[in-house]
Amino acid sequence: MKQRLVQLEVLRYNPDTDSEASFQRYEVVCQDEWVVLDALNKVKESIDPTLNYRWSCHMAVCGSCGMMINGEPKLACHAFLRDYEGVIRIEPLAHFPIERDLVTAPDDFMEKLKRVKPYLIPQQKRSLDEGENRQTPAQLMKFRQYSMCINCMLCYAACPEYGLTPKFIGPAALTLAHRYNQDSRDAGRAERQEVAATHEGVWECTFVGACSEVCPAHVDPASALQQMKISSSIDWLKEHLMPWGSK
Amino acid sequence: MAKSHKPVVWFPFAAGGTVIAFCIPVIVLLTSMAALGHVPDGLGYERMHAFAAGALGKLVIFSVVALSLWSSAHRLRCTCFDFGLRADKVVATVLYLAAVAGSVATAVYLLRI
Amino acid sequence: MSRRPLVREVPPTSWFFRHPRYLRYMAREVTCIFIGAYCVLLVVGLQRLAAGQASYEAFLAALRSPASIVFHALALVAAVYHAATWFNATQKAMPVQVGEDFLPGTVISGAHYVAWVVLSFVVLFLAGVF
Numbered sequence: 001m002k003q004r005l006v007q008l009e010v011l012r013y014n015p016d017t018d019s020e021a022s023f024q025r026y027e028v029v030c031q032d033e034w035v036v037l038d039a040l041n042k043v044k045e046s047i048d049p050t051l052n053y054r055w056s057c058h059m060a061v062c063g064s065c066g067m068m069i070n071g072e073p074k075l076a077c078h079a080f081l082r083d084y085e086g087v088i089r090i091e092p093l094a095h096f097p098i099e100r101d102l103v104t105a106p107d108d109f110m111e112k113l114k115r116v117k118p119y120l121i122p123q124q125k126r127s128l129d130e131g132e133n134r135q136t137p138a139q140l141m142k143f144r145q146y147s148m149c150i151n152c153m154l155c156y157a158a159c160p161e162y163g164l165t166p167k168f169i170g171p172a173a174l175t176l177a178h179r180y181n182q183d184s185r186d187a188g189r190a191e192r193q194e195v196a197a198t199h200e201g202v203w204e205c206t207f208v209g210a211c212s213e214v215c216p217a218h219v220d221p222a223s224a225l226q227q228m229k230i231s232s233s234i235d236w237l238k239e240h241l242m243p244w245g246s247k
Numbered sequence: 248m249a250k251s252h253k254p255v256v257w258f259p260f261a262a263g264g265t266v267i268a269f270c271i272p273v274i275v276l277l278t279s280m281a282a283l284g285h286v287p288d289g290l291g292y293e294r295m296h297a298f299a300a301g302a303l304g305k306l307v308i309f310s311v312v313a314l315s316l317w318s319s320a321h322r323l324r325c326t327c328f329d330f331g332l333r334a335d336k337v338v339a340t341v342l343y344l345a346a347v348a349g350s351v352a353t354a355v356y357l358l359r360i
Numbered sequence: 361m362s363r364r365p366l367v368r369e370v371p372p373t374s375w376f377f378r379h380p381r382y383l384r385y386m387a388r389e390v391t392c393i394f395i396g397a398y399c400v401l402l403v404v405g406l407q408r409l410a411a412g413q414a415s416y417e418a419f420l421a422a423l424r425s426p427a428s429i430v431f432h433a434l435a436l437v438a439a440v441y442h443a444a445t446w447f448n449a450t451q452k453a454m455p456v457q458v459g460e461d462f463l464p465g466t467v468i469s470g471a472h473y474v475a476w477v478v479l480s481f482v483v484l485f486l487a488g489v490f
Contacts, residue, residue: 013366015363015364015365015366016364018366020366021366021368071378071379072379094368094370095368095370097365097366097367097368098365098366098368099363099365104365105365137460138457138459138460141457141460141461141462142457160329160370160375160376160382160385163370163375164328164329164370164372164375193250194250197250197251198249198250198251199251199253201251203251203253203257206325206329206389207449208381208382208385209381209385209449209452210379210381210382210385212452213381220452222452223451223452223453223455226449226452226453227453227454227455229257229453230261230453230454232250232251232254233254233257233258233261235254236250236252236254236255237254237258264442264446265446267395267439267442267443267446268442268443268446268447268472268476269443269475269476269479270479270483271395271398271439271442271443272436272439272440272443272476272480273479273480273483273484274402274483275398275432275435275436275439276436276480276484277483277484277487277489278401278405278423278432279429279432279433279436280489281420281423281424282423282424282428282429282432283424283429284424286420287484287487287488287489288487288488289486289487289488289489290420290487292409292413292416292417294488295409295416296409296413296416299406299409308406312399312402312403312406315395315396315399316396316399318392318395319392319393319395319396319399320396322389322392323392323393323396325389326386326389326390326392326393329376329386329389330373331372331373333372349399349400349403352403352406352407353403353406356403356406356407356409356410357406357410359410360406360409360410
């Protein structure tokens with residue numbers, strides 16, 4: 001197995017002692033097939049146990065290890081060392097406050113996620129003995145892609161509009177709203193529109209498209225948001241120009 | 248949190264963006280030929296005047312110019328914000344008014360033909 | 361342990377230099393300046409057309425200035441770039457489901473490109489270029 005000396009430049013911040021974040025350089029011997037997360041683990045085990053970062057599954061499922069790697073939002077477990085040359089610069093996810101080192105505060109996203117009600121809101125409560133909700137493959141395909149979101153927040157770190165206007169509900173939360181709106185078992189769209197169709201909802205999006213480019217789960221938030229703009233506009237027309245057409 | 252009235256400005260933006268994509272490149276190509284000294288027959292006074300005199304011609308010209316103006320104004324509004332100009336209300340008012348003024352002028356000139 | 365998260369401001373006037381994809385986005389947005397200016401030129405042309413033959417032909421002659429030629433080149437690049445980005449975006453804004461599966465995005469965008477080329481040739485033909 002090939003080994004390689006990897007140089008990492010990691011942004012560090014200690015809330016107890018620092019007023020600013022600053023880069024610290026590490027040099028660590030890595031296996032060629034490792035990912036950036038392996039390199040960080042090696043640093044923590046063998047050089048600096050005070051280095052903080054989040055991770056869990058090491059297989060791009062849990063969405064914990066999102067960070068900026070050479071300026072690009074990436075899952076550290078999904079960023080292969082062989083794809084990088086020279087010093088690898090590692091920073092916490094952009095647009096989120098730094099809790100400590102590479103750990104960011106996700107509070108804002110969590111709060112927004114709740115606001116869009118990302119769960120089934122059925123028309124009528126079904127009792128267990130009514131059996132399962134049936135759905136055709138075509139109905140499943142309508143939302144399947146959007147249900148792959150792992151809440152890793154890379155799309156928020158990529159979205160400049162979220163960075164510039166932090167009130168923006170943002171790509172992942174709105175995409176999850178769309179996911180449930182598209183579900184044949186759901187009847188909650190009107191409730192979600194109270195959040196999604198506001199200024200801070202889809203209308204803050206200018207279709208940069210960065211969210212879809214960085215998504216590790218191949219969800220396409222940019223697509224979901226443009227579809228929501230169109231459907232919200234049709235709603236508006238129905239409500240204001242054709243009052244007989246709504247409800 | 249009230250629902251946004253953005254669709255009022257966004258719908259014509261989207262329509263205008265489509266019109267720009269389909270129509271403006273070929274129109275620029277035509278006037279570029281005129282700029283290079285080869286005025287296409289269709290751009291000559293007689294044929295242009297005849298086109299703009301008809302109801303269909305008036306409708307086509309007005310739709311293309313008005314929607315393209317609006318779409319550009321709306322996109323410029325967002326671009327101003329992206330460049331760091333945060334006085335969005337002022338920017339929006341000025342740009343939308345300019346687009347409307349251009350559309351009114353277009354209508355007035357068309358009716359004179 | 362104290363909780364004192366460090367908030368990093370996004371530089372409002374220079375954020376788009378942070379990544380090439382932001383520059384591509386800004387290039388798309390900036391096309392509107394050239395297209396808006398070109399629309400103003402069209403409105404002026406209409407005004408001259410309404411003012412009579414002499415006035416309109418003076419307008420056509422004025423188009424031959426070097427500044428106008430440069431402007432036309434820039435407007436053409438902007439218009440084509442706008443068109444390409446717009447057609448590429450159609451597959452995101454209007455996905456089409458046929459049966460179970462969604463049509464490949466390239467089919468939706470491709471159809472727009474084909475329609476664009478056909479329409480452009482029709483306009484060129486009607487304008488007497490061929």
